[in-house]
Amino acid sequence: MASNQSGSAVAEAIAPAMPPIASFDETTMMTWVPKQRPTVAAVVMDPADAAADPSHPGLAGPAFPDLPLTEPGFAEPGFPEAGVAGSVPARTPFAEPGFTEAAPAEPAFTDPGELLRLRIVNHVLQARAAVEREKAAVEAAGRAKEAAAQKVRDAAARKKAEEVARREAAELAAAEAASRAEEERLAALAASYVKPVVCCAVDGAGDFGAAGSPWAASNAGQDFAVPTGTPAVAVHSGTITAAGWAGSYGYRIVLTLDDGTQLWYCNLSSMVKTSGRVLTGDVIGRAGATGNASGPSLHLEVRPSGAAPVDPIGWLRDHGVTV
Structure with a gap:
């Protein structure tokens, strides 16, 4: 009975020794898909019994197949580097099965609600920025249109003012010419003499x-x-x-x-x-x-x-x- 309990304890101790299996959100480079691991039974006898019977496997337990090792330098944070004695194989996103690619964008949050909230906030901010850009573009277009219209009005006003000025100058010149002509006529009349009656x-x-x-x-x-x-x-x-x-x-x-x-x-x-x-x-x-x-x-x-x-x-x- 004691042997079975000790074996269960060893089996439970072996499983946590493996790297933690966690589901990465889609903001990371790869997503680790957990794989179903087979249950391995281990029979461990009491140390006193093992000492009494040297032929008994004791704490050695059954042999496990060697796991593939990754090259040094690719170990994930929190995992021992592959190839080091006593280490477990490092997970590599380029070789091991169970990894799928995901688009990096958002911070790595494990809380789905927080991730959804951030997505909504980001969407609202982007929509608001788009509205502001469109509003600014419309206002800029309106200002440009008004400036162009004002330019046309100013040109028309200048043209009209120039025409009025030319007309007034021409009228003034004509009036001055007429006045000079009248003065000359009066001067000529003043200097001239005529008969007191016509055809007499x-x-x-x-x-x-x-x-x-x-x-x-x-x-x-x-x-x-x-x-x-x-x-x-x-x-x-x-x-x-x-x-x-x-x-x-x-x-x-x-x-x-x-x-x-x-x-x-x-x-x-x-x-x-x-x-x-x-x-x-x-x-x-x-x-x-x-x-x-x-x-x-x-x-x-x-x-x-x-x-x-x-x-x-x-x-x-x-x-x-x-x-």
């Missing part, structure tokens, strides 16, 4: 200095025989200093030039301008037969500095007017 014939009977009716002594001006209503124009630029009924002169307008010379427009049927500044050629009244007039005409007198009258024909010719 000089009435010889009404020449300057002529005596007789309708003058008390002699004619102080020049009569231009024209139909009633013929426009009477300013011979030169000046200012109207008097306008109204003047007795024997009828309706009269006094145009004072810048040099002080007074031009009297008499016998008018109507007055168009009665005050203010006028330019050469402006219509100031219309010929008629008011006052002491022998017929429809314009009676013109020229009085330098408002003094005694001079011959209107000679004065006009002195200023370049052909009559």
Whole structure:
């Protein structure tokens, strides 16, 4: 009875002497698949009996076949190196049966729940990172699109501003040119002299200095025989200093030039301008037969500095007017 118990104890002691058999998770290079080991019976007698009977195998037990040894340097952690006396064969992932390849990725955890949790966390982190990358890409694309659109708007605004500036510059240049032209025209008019009436014939009977009716002594001006209503124009630029009924002169307008010379427009049927500044050629009244007039005409007198009258024909010719 004692021998059987001792044999069982030896058998139990032999089995743990083998390297621990554990299932590696898939994060390691190889997975060890445990193999079913045969049960080996050992009969061990009491040491006292073995000493009394030297022929009895005693503690030697049955012979075991030699196990294959791996080359030195390939022993796994926790196992004695193969080929060393008293060692057990080292497990090699390249030769022994029972190893299968697995993809390395996650830390070596033996708790399946912890491994699953890590996988879930890793998946969530990867998904979150993918969402962030996609969000960043969308935002970058939006910014690029907005920048491109803003660039187009800026270019359109610049083009419109340039067009407006060119148009305004052209309008300003045209206005300045028109203003200069008008100034030149006015200057030319101011420097020029014209006939007091258009298409008129000089009435010889009404020449300057002529005596007789309708003058008390002699004619102080020049009569231009024209139909009633013929426009009477300013011979030169000046200012109207008097306008109204003047007795024997009828309706009269006094145009004072810048040099002080007074031009009297008499016998008018109507007055168009009665005050203010006028330019050469402006219509100031219309010929008629008011006052002491022998017929429809314009009676013109020229009085330098408002003094005694001079011959209107000679004065006009002195200023370049052909009559």
